[in-house]
Amino acid sequence: MSFVITPPAQVSVPVVGRAERFPVNRVYCVGRNYVEHAKEMGFTGREPPFFFIKPADTCVVVEPGQTGVVRYPSLTKDFQHEMELVVAIGKGGKNIAAADAAQHIYGYACGLDMTRRDLQGEMKKQSRPWCIGKTFDDAAPIAAITEAAQAGDVANAELSLTVNGADRQRSSVSKLIWNIGEIIEHLSAAWTLYPGDLIYTGTPEGVAAVVSGDVLEGRVGTLTPLQVKIA
Numbered sequence: 001m002s003f004v005i006t007p008p009a010q011v012s013v014p015v016v017g018r019a020e021r022f023p024v025n026r027v028y029c030v031g032r033n034y035v036e037h038a039k040e041m042g043f044t045g046r047e048p049p050f051f052f053i054k055p056a057d058t059c060v061v062v063e064p065g066q067t068g069v070v071r072y073p074s075l076t077k078d079f080q081h082e083m084e085l086v087v088a089i090g091k092g093g094k095n096i097a098a099a100d101a102a103q104h105i106y107g108y109a110c111g112l113d114m115t116r117r118d119l120q121g122e123m124k125k126q127s128r129p130w131c132i133g134k135t136f137d138d139a140a141p142i143a144a145i146t147e148a149a150q151a152g153d154v155a156n157a158e159l160s161l162t163v164n165g166a167d168r169q170r171s172s173v174s175k176l177i178w179n180i181g182e183i184i185e186h187l188s189a190a191w192t193l194y195p196g197d198l199i200y201t202g203t204p205e206g207v208a209a210v211v212s213g214d215v216l217e218g219r220v221g222t223l224t225p226l227q228v229k230i231a
């Protein structure tokens with residue numbers, strides 16, 4: 001097949017212990033999925049899960065042992081980190097029950113849902129879509145994926161983020177309001193899930209601004225840590 005312009009390259013993420021890479025299809029994110037983060041955003045209570053999407057080409061794929069580069073985005077003065085567990089879908093499906101969700105998971109990774117918080121807030125105020133707050137170049141850093149069987153007890157793993165070595169976020173995946181199976185059940189009721197989809201599962205409390213030169217290091221349990229520098 002030939003194209004009238006050069007087609008974009010397939011975005012892909014390294015997999016621990018494998019030469020083959022994980023090809024990225026859609027990138028879903030879950031909003032307000034930890035109680036203490038929902039509170040710091042001004043909300044309380046258990047609301048139904050809600051989702052937004054980032055294009056695959058907004059991923060900053062960080063190779064093992066390297067520090068990724070996140071370009072400070074335009075238009076914002078409040079560029080914030082959200083450290084998250086990422087679920088990588090290996091087998092697609094629609095209307096997947098939470099109890100069957102594990103069969104659809106290829107693996108897990110550390111990810112950052114980077115956010116232009118001031119723009120997001122302005123859009124919320126005007127009841128407009130959040131798109132400009134959540135989607136921009138380098139909005140979705142991700143580290144290497146660990147296959148599910150090697151990932152340990154992800155559902156109870158500690159999740160943390162440091163900025164320049166200082167603690168910013170520290171919690172446990174066990175504190176998700178909607179757990180991994182429930183997220184997949186709700187997502188797949190709304191959209192068909194495809195192999196290659198990524199799900200950023202939400203961030204705990206402690207979100208805050210970063211500036212150029214900051215070095216962020218995120219960890220979830222025994223998964224490959226995610227290190228990025230803000231350019």
Ligand code: MN
Pocket residue numbers: 029030031032082084113200202203
């Ligand atoms: Mn998030």
